[in-house]
Amino acid sequence: MKPESLPAPATSAEREWVEGELVRSLMRTQRSTQWLALLLVAMVVGILSDDNEPERLIAWVVVWVAVAAWRLWVIQEYRTQVMGQPTQAHLAFFRRRLWVWPVSALVWGLTTELYFDRSPLGDQYICWLIMAGLAMFSINSLSARLGVMRAYLDILAGTSLAVMAWRMVVELQLQGPVYHWWVALLLVIFWQVLRIAGERLHETLRRNFELQYRNMQLIESLTRQTQAALDAVEIKNRFLASAAHDIRQPVHALGLYADWLRGEPELVNELAPKIVAATKAVNHLFDSLFDLARLDSGKVRLNVEAVDLAKLLRSLELQYRPLCQAKGLALRMHVCPGTVRSDPILLQRVVGNLISNAVKYTQKGGVLVASRCTPAGMRIEIWDTGAGIAPAHQREIFREFYKVPGHSGTEEGFGLGLYIVARLTHILGHPLTLRSRVGRGTVFRLQLQPTDAHEASERASAAMAQLYPEHEEATGP
CATH class of the missing domain: 1.20.58 (Methane Monooxygenase Hydroxylase; Chain G, domain 1)
Structure with missing residues (x-):
């Protein structure tokens, strides 16, 4: 097999889902097996009623009925309490109740005591056929859980062999007919053949569920990609x-x-x-x-250095004061001298967009641009007396092309200013917060935590990969 054709290793989520589906597959077959077991018990009782003391046969039937009732209760509990639950609940339930099947195998194995060397050969032959059919049916109904199937077959065959050995060695003291040994040998061979067949069937079931899970993941991935493409078109x-x-x-x-x-x-x-x-x-x-x-192309170039905050804000004042004067707005500056580590061009673009946004949505009053020294470092604040932003829109305004409905000023621009601000502040590592009251105004606070060039580049790459996952796959290791 070529290396590229090897299946991908299963993830923990896949393994858990597959194990849960194997439990569901096993439990789906159990109610029908109860009716088959009842039919086989009736056949055994009918065949051996003339060959055994009634007390022995009745005792075995009582034990079988008790175990069958326990098994039926387990099935009913699964259907009423677990069936609609998550996978973990199925696995936990099965771990608590799995011994009901080995105990059932023990009861069936004890039937050997009722007919082996105690009934006519014809009756023994029919009982052995019943046991063989029961064992073969068990690998179909229990192979979904390999451990349970193995335990069932091992206990069924082991109990029968133990009963036969007691009869042949202890009671008959090795003086019984030779065919006893041939029956024991055939039982061992049949037991091993069934184990191998059950293991192969289990592997087939497991692979089928693994393929089903991966197909589901592929369909889900294709659905997400299709939706992403439709969103991109929109x-x-x-x-x-x-x-x-x-x-x-x-x-x-x-x-x-x-x-x-x-x-x-x-x-x-x-x-x-x-x-x-x-x-x-x-x-x-x-x-x-x-x-x-x-x-969006990932071509943001970072040049992190010490930035004189007072110089940066004075430069922005020269740029935006004429715009404020043209609208009859007051632009006030409150500058606390200091330096920060950031990209000067990107930082100026961020603060400039915030000032431009404040001027655009303010019709009377003014705009205050302030830098403050705080215990967490330098901070820039942009206050305005504009229309304010309702709580329902305060998260949405950072989306691409979003414009607050009914706001004066939204007729200009693409609705990209705050989206660009959000992207750049994330890359630079400068947290941005917003407080606003409708009709009273808005304040943006930009905390100027020192920018680490390496971490900023990683954040830029991560943002690019989030927007375009296929880009990350194409350029990954």
């Missing part, structure tokens, strides 16, 4: 619709302003700021797309 369609809508507006505005300016050049001072604003809107949209493309 996201792509939603993205294309959103992109077409969001890009068309500023581009259309640029076209209108250009035509207007061509017809009335004297309005250049009035139209130029609008053209600049529309151009910035287009650039912002494309910046979001480029950030998303880098994240």
Whole structure:
């Protein structure tokens, strides 16, 4: 067999499931075996009623009925209490009750005392046929659990051989007919043949259940992959619709302003700021797309170094103060000097997106950007007096392309800003928390725990593998 054709090693989950199915397979056959056993008892009693003292035969029947009642109670307990339970419950139940089958074998083995060398040869022959049929039937009904099947056959054959040995050696003192020895030899051979057949049948059952489990896992995997593909198509369609809508507006505005300016050049001072604003809107949209493309392609490059927090926030103030002034908002800065270990470009992108988001959704009041020294390290906070975010949306806003329904400001952008923030803060190892009250405003807190370059790269790779499992398989060891 070629190495690539070898079956994959079974996992613990697979082994547990297979063992549970073997227990279920065995228990499904037990009620029908009770009726067969009752028929065989009636045959044995009918055949041996003239060859034995009634007390001996009645004693054996009473013992058999007691064991049969115990076995029936076990079957009923399984059906009412265990059948619908998880696999562990099936295995635990079977471990507690497995001795009912070896005890049944002991009772049947004792029938040898009723007919061996005590009945006519014809009756003995029929009883031996009954015992052989019972043993062969046991490998079909019990082979699902190899240990139980072996115990049943061993006790059945061992009890019969012990009774025969007592009769031949102790009672007859080796003076009995020669055929006794041939019967004993045939019994030993038949016993071993049945053990081998039962083991092979058990292996067949086990392989069948292993294949069934792996087929189920394959179907489940294919179902997940199909659903993931459908979700990806849905996201792509939603993205294309959103992109077409969001890009068309500023581009259309640029076209209108250009035509207007061509017809009335004297309005250049009035139209130029609008053209600049529309151009910035287009650039912002494309910046979001480029950030998303880098994240989803796994091409994020990390350059972890000491970052001067005051310098970074002052740079962002210069960038966003004109935007706040244009909307009539106050931008306040509260800067606590300090340095942190992070990627300066990615950190600036994160804080910039949070400030941009705050400005976008704030119509009156203002935005506060603060850096604070805390026992856990430096922290950046972005406060706004905007519309606030309802609790139902506070987890959803970090999803790709998500826009809070009814929020003013959602008509601009793709809904990627906070998604990109969440991805970058996870990679950098800077926990981000959110508190918001509808109608009162929102605060984002970014805890600037030191970034470890190696761990950050691993987090980036893990995020990539989670989005695209096939990428991890293709590039794995």
